[in-house]
Amino acid sequence: MRSRRWPATTKGSAAIADRLFLYGTLLAATDTPMARWLMPRLGRERDASVGGRLVAIQAAGGYYPALLPAPDHRRARGMVFDARLSPADWRILDSYEGRNYRREAIWARVPGGRLRAWCYRWTESLPPAARPIAGGDFGDWLARHRVAAFGAA
Secondary structure, X not given: OOOOOOOOOOOOOHHHHOEEEEOOOOOHHHOOHHHHHHHHHEEEEEEXXXXXXXXXXXXXXXXXXXXXXXXXXXXXXXXXXXXXXXXXXHHHHHHHHOOOEEXXXXXXXXXXXXXXXXXXXXXXXXXXXXXEOHXXXXXXXXXXXXXXXXXXX
C-alpha cells in the first residue's frame, strides 16, 4: 500500500524526494538504532537550518525533539542529506515518526544557498513538560544537559 504522504515522483517533486533534513534522533551522532539503519541510505550531507523552533520531549529512555513554527526568525539546526530511499524506506520513516509528525517539503538554508528537502514537523499539542531548545541545536542541547537521545545505545 502506498503511503498517503509519499507523492509519486513527478517532474516537480523529484528534487525534493531525494533530500532529507534531519535535526534529531535520526542523526548519526545520536547513535540510535533508526539512525544506524538510515545512515547507509544517505549520501552527501550539508550543515543546514530551517525556520522554526525546537523543543525537547522526554520519553522513557531519553529525549526527542519536535520542530514547530516560530513567530520570529528562530532557526532549527540540522543536516540536509541526499537520500537514496525507496518508497518502502519512506514508509518505515513515516511509521517511526508516527502520528505526531508530518513529512513535508521545506526550504533549508545551506552554505551558499537554499535547498528543498523533506522534513518531519510536529503536528500535535506539546506535552506540558516539553523544554525549549535554545539555539535550535538538539545535539548541543543533549550535551549541555547531559541527557541521552530517545533510543540511544
